[in-house]
Amino acid sequence: MTIQAQMKRLTPPAIRARKGGEPIVCLTSYTASTTRLIDPHVDLILVGDSLAMTIYGLDSTVGVTVDMMIAHGRAVARSAAHACVVVDLPFGSYEESPAQAFRTAARVMADTGCAAVKLEGGTEMAETIRFLTARGVPVMAHIGLTPQSVNALGGYGVRGRKPEEAAAILADALAVDAAGAFSVVIEKTTESLSREMTERIAAPTIGIGASVACDGQILVIDDAIGLFTAFRPKFVKRYAEIAQPIAAAAQAYAAEVRARQFPGPEHVFGP
Ligand code: KIV
Numbered sequence: 001m002t003i004q005a006q007m008k009r010l011t012p013p014a015i016r017a018r019k020g021g022e023p024i025v026c027l028t029s030y031t032a033s034t035t036r037l038i039d040p041h042v043d044l045i046l047v048g049d050s051l052a053m054t055i056y057g058l059d060s061t062v063g064v065t066v067d068m069m070i071a072h073g074r075a076v077a078r079s080a081a082h083a084c085v086v087v088d089l090p091f092g093s094y095e096e097s098p099a100q101a102f103r104t105a106a107r108v109m110a111d112t113g114c115a116a117v118k119l120e121g122g123t124e125m126a127e128t129i130r131f132l133t134a135r136g137v138p139v140m141a142h143i144g145l146t147p148q149s150v151n152a153l154g155g156y157g158v159r160g161r162k163p164e165e166a167a168a169i170l171a172d173a174l175a176v177d178a179a180g181a182f183s184v185v186i187e188k189t190t191e192s193l194s195r196e197m198t199e200r201i202a203a204p205t206i207g208i209g210a211s212v213a214c215d216g217q218i219l220v221i222d223d224a225i226g227l228f229t230a231f232r233p234k235f236v237k238r239y240a241e242i243a244q245p246i247a248a249a250a251q252a253y254a255a256e257v258r259a260r261q262f263p264g265p266e267h268v269f270g271p
Pocket residue numbers: 028046047048049050051088142185208218219220
């Protein structure tokens with residue numbers, strides 16, 4: 001990619017400047033071909049550790065490694081010309097200390113060419129977010145339901161229904177905002193809590209299962225296009241149903257190969 005093309009890309013400060021303005025459109029992507037298709041239409045592409053389930057068939061994001069994120073982050077960053085590309089820091093690669101987080105983030109940014117990293121956690125990660133942003137690493141925070149903590153949380157339920165839990169999540173939002181996060185993903189919280197957080201912090205909020213009150217929205221691409229069918233959370237809207245066409249194409253191909261109809265004369269090289 002040329003320097004001119006890179007400069008046209010949306011940057012973390014440009015995303016931050018959209019607070020309260022036109023909604024920020026975000027999707028996940030993990031591959032070059034999907035990135036090329038979605039890039040002209042979205043503001044931000046997240047190489048999410050949801051690739052655990054969508055790409056690798058794992059049960060949770062806990063087993064994702066830095067090498068996995070770098071491999072997919074590189075493919076996505078190389079293929080996006082417009083959207084701001086953010087790569088998730090996986091579980092265990094940043095929680096120990098700000099220095100550990102910086103080492104991981106610097107490696108991810110250098111090896112992929114992404115513009116920013118995302119990490120999960122609120123008040124407990126504020127010091128790390130401050131450390132990273134002061135050292136040239138833009139950070140997208142992720143609060144509410146934090147899937148990397150599924151074992152501690154005991155599941156993927158809605159967060160913030162109880163007043164004390166809502167107060168803790170609001171404190172998380174204020175802490176990551178004060179620490180300098182350029183945007184904050186809010187996952188699976190009630191509409192009233194999402195609205196209050198959006199009104200009270202300076203960084204744009206990006207909702208997933210967090211209502212239209214947020215400054216932007218994100219969906220996992222495989223959910224949005226009906227490719228991931230193992231289960232469908234209530235907050236997912238399907239904008240396409242591509243599972244059936246893929247299965248039908250495989251079935252048609254198999255039938256033609258077995259009937260010796262494919263390859264046909266038009267697919268064959270002459271002498
Ligand atoms: O990993 C991911 O895809 C995410 C989004 C769901 C926000 O964190």
